Amino acid sequence: MDAPLFELKNASFSPQGKTVVDGVSLAVGQGETVALVGPSGGGKSTVLKLTAGLIIPTRGAAFWRGLDIAGMSRAQTLAFRREAAFVFQDSALWANQSIRQNLEIPLKTHFAAMHAKEREERVAKALAESGYRRSLDIRPADLSMGEQKLVGFSRAMILEPSAVFLDEWTESLDESAARRLVNAIKRKKKEGKTIVFVSHNFTVIKELADRIVMIVDGKVSLSATREEFANDSTLAQYIEQGISV
Ligand SMILES: Nc1ncnc2c1ncn2[C@@H]1O[C@H](COP(=O)(O)OP(=O)(O)OP(=O)(O)O)[C@@H](O)[C@H]1O
Numbered sequence: 001m002d003a004p005l006f007e008l009k010n011a012s013f014s015p016q017g018k019t020v021v022d023g024v025s026l027a028v029g030q031g032e033t034v035a036l037v038g039p040s041g042g043g044k045s046t047v048l049k050l051t052a053g054l055i056i057p058t059r060g061a062a063f064w065r066g067l068d069i070a071g072m073s074r075a076q077t078l079a080f081r082r083e084a085a086f087v088f089q090d091s092a093l094w095a096n097q098s099i100r101q102n103l104e105i106p107l108k109t110h111f112a113a114m115h116a117k118e119r120e121e122r123v124a125k126a127l128a129e130s131g132y133r134r135s136l137d138i139r140p141a142d143l144s145m146g147e148q149k150l151v152g153f154s155r156a157m158i159l160e161p162s163a164v165f166l167d168e169w170t171e172s173l174d175e176s177a178a179r180r181l182v183n184a185i186k187r188k189k190k191e192g193k194t195i196v197f198v199s200h201n202f203t204v205i206k207e208l209a210d211r212i213v214m215i216v217d218g219k220v221s222l223s224a225t226r227e228e229f230a231n232d233s234t235l236a237q238y239i240e241q242g243i244s245v
Pocket residue numbers: 015016018020038039040041042043044045046047089
């Protein structure tokens with residue numbers, strides 16, 4: 001059997017001796033959509049970053065296509081970063097770069113030979129997908145939190161990744177902007193892309209997730225498939241309560 005696309009094996013994360021993720025095991029198959037849910041401060045963002053290889057477990061290990069992320073070569077790391085994109089909870093745009101530059105940096109990193117014209121087209125396409133309408137020549141600090149989210153989303157999509165990690169990507173957006181970004185992810189799911197997301201929005205979770213994994217106090221407290229939570233109203237209620245704490 002093929003290795004899962006992403007896997008955490010008994011992964012813990014203890015910065016400065018404080019354990020924030022504690023022995024989490026999680027396997028994400030190719031084409032699967034997994035929702036990480038749970039109360040604030042429970043460790044969802046940290047589990048997402050561990051799975052995406054943005055941080056390395058203090059104990060246990062994280063794998064991409066069966067490769068231990070901590071031991072990957074530079075070429076493997078580049079391939080991994082080109083394939084798996086991340087939308088940060090706080091957008092995490094490069095503050096001293098324009099919006100255009102924020103989107104061009106991944107293209108220049110991964111496709112150094114790309115012509116300026118194609119780069120421009122890719123930037124325009126990615127921004128159109130998120131619905132961003134402001135100037136490309138301003139800096140992130142000139143944007144609202146919601147507008148920054150749109151740019152963060154576009155930046156993640158610009159490499160046309162086959163796997164996407166999203167951390168509360170619809171928060172601080174109005175309903176129609178949030179709907180646009182949910183629909184964009186729905187399309188990626190239909191195309192067979194792998195999606196791992198954190199959300200507090202049960203409507204979005206029910207719409208997208210093949211599997212829900214609840215993280216409480218840094219541990220997996222529950223894992224349920226779509227069938228399980230769709231057919232069991234007590235379980236669905238329990239999950240909804242766990243999300244809204
Ligand atoms: N590098 C770090 N150093 C110290 N503490 C950290 C670090 N990373 C995370 N934490 C702490 O770990 C806990 C879990 O954080 P995390 O951001 O993963 O939670 P979360 O479930 O995503 O919360 P929220 O729903 O509020 O976004 C928090 O108390 C946070 O302050």
